[in-house]
Amino acid sequence: MRTFEGKLVSRNIKIGIVAARFNEFITAKLISGALDGLKRHEVNENSIDIAWVPGAFEIPLIASKMAKSGKYDAVICLGAVIRGSTTHYDYVCSEVSKGIASVSLNSNIPVMFGVLTTENIEQAIERAGSKAGNKGFDCAVGAIEMVNLIREIEA
Ligand SMILES: Nc1c(NC[C@H](O)[C@H](O)[C@H](O)CO)[nH]c(=O)[nH]c1=O
Numbered sequence: 001m002r003t004f005e006g007k008l009v010s011r012n013i014k015i016g017i018v019a020a021r022f023n024e025f026i027t028a029k030l031i032s033g034a035l036d037g038l039k040r041h042e043v044n045e046n047s048i049d050i051a052w053v054p055g056a057f058e059i060p061l062i063a064s065k066m067a068k069s070g071k072y073d074a075v076i077c078l079g080a081v082i083r084g085s086t087t088h089y090d091y092v093c094s095e096v097s098k099g100i101a102s103v104s105l106n107s108n109i110p111v112m113f114g115v116l117t118t119e120n121i122e123q124a125i126e127r128a129g130s131k132a133g134n135k136g137f138d139c140a141v142g143a144i145e146m147v148n149l150i151r152e153i154e155a
């Protein structure tokens with residue numbers, strides 16, 4: 001029986017990050033967490049690119065461009081969608097999650113879903129480096145694991 005599991009070590013891993021500028025006070029903390037996770041697992045800073053988009057709705061398109069460029073082993077998508085007073089939240093969340101999942105399957109590389117979808121600002125703050133951790137850090141570690149897992153399977 002063979003068991004595959006992605007090791008949490010960086011062997012020449014290149015990462016693209018797509019970050020939404022909307023709610024930047026949260027997204028900036030998610031980026032910090034992601035960079036912390038990548039660097040603590042020895043991903044070279046020169047192997048990380050960040051692309052800024054206006055809002056979460058624009059993430060899938062740029063994630064697709066990065067994923068299909070052949071320049072990156074994984075793409076990390078970061079944003080914060082916080083419910084307002086209309087149904088706009090529901091449409092943004094739905095399209096962003098479906099879009100990111102589609103990009104990953106169509107590009108055949110890991111595309112990590114690091115977009116917070118919260119009812120209020122407090123929930124977002126909790127998940128961007130306070131009592132509920134940092135979703136950016138989690139996505140960084142997950143990206144390294146997935147890249148190494150795929151390399152093991154395809155070896
Ligand atoms: N309300 C939030 C948005 N809304 C903007 C959309 O993402 C998009 O940029 C706009 O509809 C133009 O296409 N974006 C977030 O990232 N977070 C929000 O809470």
Ligand SMILES: CC(=O)[C@@H](O)COP(=O)(O)O
Nearest residue numbers: 082083084085086088089
């Ligand atoms: C997630 C959103 O698009 C939302 O923040 C927009 O706020 P509103 O529904 O009050 O227009």
